Amino acid sequence: MATYITSAVLLSPQPTFEGALPEVPFNSRGKHLLCHEPEYKTLIPPARLRRMNRILKMGLATATQCINQSEVKPDAIIVGTGQGCTIDLAIFMRSCSEGVEELLSPIPFINSGHNTLAGRIAMDNQIKGYNMTYLQENTALESALTDAMMSLEEGKSNCTLVGAIDEYTQLSFDLFDLTNNWRKEDTNNLDLLKADAPGTIMGEGAAFFCISNQPTDNSIEIVLSESRLNIGADDTLDWIIKILGNNHLTSNEIDLLIVGRNGDQRHDDALNAPVEQHFQQATIATYKHLCGEYPTAQAFALWMATTTLKGQELPNYCIKRKGTRIPKTILLYNKSERNTESIIVVRK
């Protein structure tokens, strides 16, 4: 059974919440990028806002916008997040470690669970069906998508809201800095993929997609979502070709390949060049210079693919190699130096 994206909304360091990539991309110099956030009071009742931390505001605003834009209303929610509600978790854990457990404030505890966001969206939008959160770091989005597609296929849901969210926090930045994830020097994000330097910049984003088993006028078919742990095996291309074949696709049918290059010169070519070289006919696009690196960053690419298939032209600042064909079938490929890799295919 086919599944379709009926609406897609992205909150990112670019002004994408309005529905398109800008003509001139936002750029800043530093080691991280923060989202271009909307005025939350216009989207969420102030009485509900007051107990929400930043990631909940980002997620609820994006999810609500996505539900409002979908012709089919979701009856289930699946969220993928690599890091969850880190800030409140840290507040809660710090309070515990300071030895005053009998005086713990309930709000950081309530807001510290990874599934807080999916629960909050369900309560605010009265979505009483299946509710799940996936936490598989770099493949949390793909796991959420796979589950949604299976739920739709099995008839457990007619439309599922799928989200992917991670926020920048100083705690996460410092933790991943221990493994030298980040650039040591401040970097302009638009130069991220050009600079010959180790490390990348940290980013964040919230993306939500309504996925239905019924097509609508402007819906995009989501053909597959697969991920795996790949430790040392040099068979990425075989894996991709096999999955495409399982879904009755050939490499030649891919018109646009969106890859997860993040500017880390230690890994970028090794992780991406073989795939880029294989899809000779395809245009190649990149995106992490726009949003930074975070576990669910491929959601930015999925939103980009969705808007491209809906007719928006891909800006030149995203294009690494220009092909000749109008994109009708798009492959997203993301591999991290932490041994996970994933692919998603969407088409008009």
Add this chain to the structure above:
Amino acid sequence: MTQEELIEQLKGQIIKNLSLEDLTPGDIDADGPLFGEGLGLDSIDAIELVLLLEKEYGIKVEDPRKRREVLTSIRTMAKFIEANGKA
């Protein structure tokens, strides 16, 4: 500290601890109900207020009936703090 000064202090602490950032102390009626009408607080706020009394003033309110009485308004909270000699 006078009762009025204590009320102003409590208003500031409640705004901060309950994330009522849209309010200023001047917006809050010291005699208005904290729950339901008035400030419109809920059960989670009630826990925060009990914690506030304990953290800021060192007063434990263990009897649930007493809590209901103390947390009627900001003035009843102030009177309770004074009665416990913590103002």
